[in-house]
Every structure is written in structure tokens, then in C-alpha cells.
Amino acid sequence: MSKIDDIDKQILAFLHEDAYMSNKDMAQRLGMSPTPIHERIKRMEKDGVITGYKATINPNKLGKSLTVFCDISLKEHAAEYLKQFEEDVMNLSEVQECYCVSGHSDFLLKIVVADMDEYRDFILHKLASIKNIGNAQSHFVMNQIRNESILPWLNQEKTR
Incomplete structure (x- = not known):
């Protein structure tokens, strides 16, 4: 299994929220340069952590x-x-x-x-x-209360 650190988790959270977010925007938010962001994303794709990008359809x-x-x-x-x-x-x-x-x-x-x-x-x-x-x-289903993919727990791990 791939070693995922807090920066990887933040990148995953950004991509989960907006798969079109640029490496430059993520890097600015994380106080980094775009190159390591790109390398981390490619590593997570290669390791199967990121399995694809999809549009959310209503x-x-x-x-x-x-x-x-x-x-x-x-x-x-x-x-x-x-x-x-x-x-x-x-x-x-x-x-x-x-x-x-x-x-x-x-x-x-x-x-x-x-x-x-x-x-x-x-x-x-x-x-x-x-x-x-x-x-x-x-x-x-009478009313959808929450429809969230698997990612919200990534942000909660930092507070434990």
C-alpha cells in the first residue's frame, strides 16, 4: 500500500472537491511549488490511490x-x-x-x-x-440527506 502523508491527503481532498484544480492552485494553497504536487499526483495514480476522474451528475x-x-x-x-x-x-x-x-x-x-x-x-x-x-x-429513497464520496474522513484523520 502506498504511503500517504498529510500533503497527499490535502491533494486528494482538493481533487475530490474539484478535479480540474490546477497543480499551481494546489501548490499555492499548500505553500509549495507545482512540480512536487504533480509528482505526488502521478505517484498516487501509479499506485492506484487515484483511480480516475469523473464528473458528478445530478x-x-x-x-x-x-x-x-x-x-x-x-x-x-x-x-x-x-x-x-x-x-x-x-x-x-x-x-x-x-x-x-x-x-x-x-x-x-x-x-x-x-x-x-x-x-x-x-x-x-x-x-x-x-x-x-x-x-x-x-x-x-424519500430524501437524500448526504451523498458524499469516501473522502471526508481524510480531513478528520488530522484532528485525531
């Missing part, structure tokens, strides 16, 4: 206003069944995130659709076509 602005978390329990738990489910769910564009979880279910899906009609169609014609699903339980 699904509501694209007519996708219903978010559903769906617990999936499988009938059979042999490795080939788990792998097959993962492959099948990757082909469903409505599924934004998929996690293999412990507890009462096997997988947790984050599904984003336009409305209840589209979700019903998704359940009846797409999800139901995947073999080996024993149970699916839906949780409808």
Missing part, C-alpha cells in the same frame, strides 16, 4: 428522480452462482452500484430510474430474468 436533471436500494438474497451460494449474478447485474444500466454484503442479504444494489413505472418494469423484466434470486427487498 440524475434528477436527467429525469431519473427515483433512487432505490434493493437487497438481493440468492437461493444458492456456490461460487459460480455468485459470479453469474455479478456478471448479470453488470449488464443492467439502472444499477449504479452493486455490493456483495454480509447480513440478511447477499447483495445491495443502488438503482436509479425515472419513476415507479420504470422501477416496476426493471423488476419484472430485467431483475426477474436473473436466475437464482431468492428474494429482493426494495428501499425507496
Whole structure:
């Protein structure tokens, strides 16, 4: 694992907030020159700490206003069944995130659709076509309280 120091954490926080922030702007905020900032970013990319840069998109602005978390329990738990489910769910564009979880279910899906009609169609014609699903339980998002990626904890570590 790559050694990440406080400066790296600040760079990650800057990039998380604004992936377009220039090395020069980060360097000014950190009291450094741009070259070491660039070298640190390239090292973190090479080490897999930074895995890519993405635009954050508001699904509501694209007519996708219903978010559903769906617990999936499988009938059979042999490795080939788990792998097959993962492959099948990757082909469903409505599924934004998929996690293999412990507890009462096997997988947790984050599904984003336009409305209840589209979700019903998704359940009846797409999800139901995947073999080996024993149970699916839906949780409808009524209000998003916080939608923050994994980074906020980086800033908290400095205060511990």
C-alpha cells in the first residue's frame, strides 16, 4: 500500500472537491511549488490511490428522480452462482452500484430510474430474468440527506 502523508491527503481532498484544480492552485494553497504536487499526483495514480476522474451528475436533471436500494438474497451460494449474478447485474444500466454484503442479504444494489413505472418494469423484466434470486427487498429513497464520496474522513484523520 502506498504511503500517504498529510500533503497527499490535502491533494486528494482538493481533487475530490474539484478535479480540474490546477497543480499551481494546489501548490499555492499548500505553500509549495507545482512540480512536487504533480509528482505526488502521478505517484498516487501509479499506485492506484487515484483511480480516475469523473464528473458528478445530478440524475434528477436527467429525469431519473427515483433512487432505490434493493437487497438481493440468492437461493444458492456456490461460487459460480455468485459470479453469474455479478456478471448479470453488470449488464443492467439502472444499477449504479452493486455490493456483495454480509447480513440478511447477499447483495445491495443502488438503482436509479425515472419513476415507479420504470422501477416496476426493471423488476419484472430485467431483475426477474436473473436466475437464482431468492428474494429482493426494495428501499425507496424519500430524501437524500448526504451523498458524499469516501473522502471526508481524510480531513478528520488530522484532528485525531
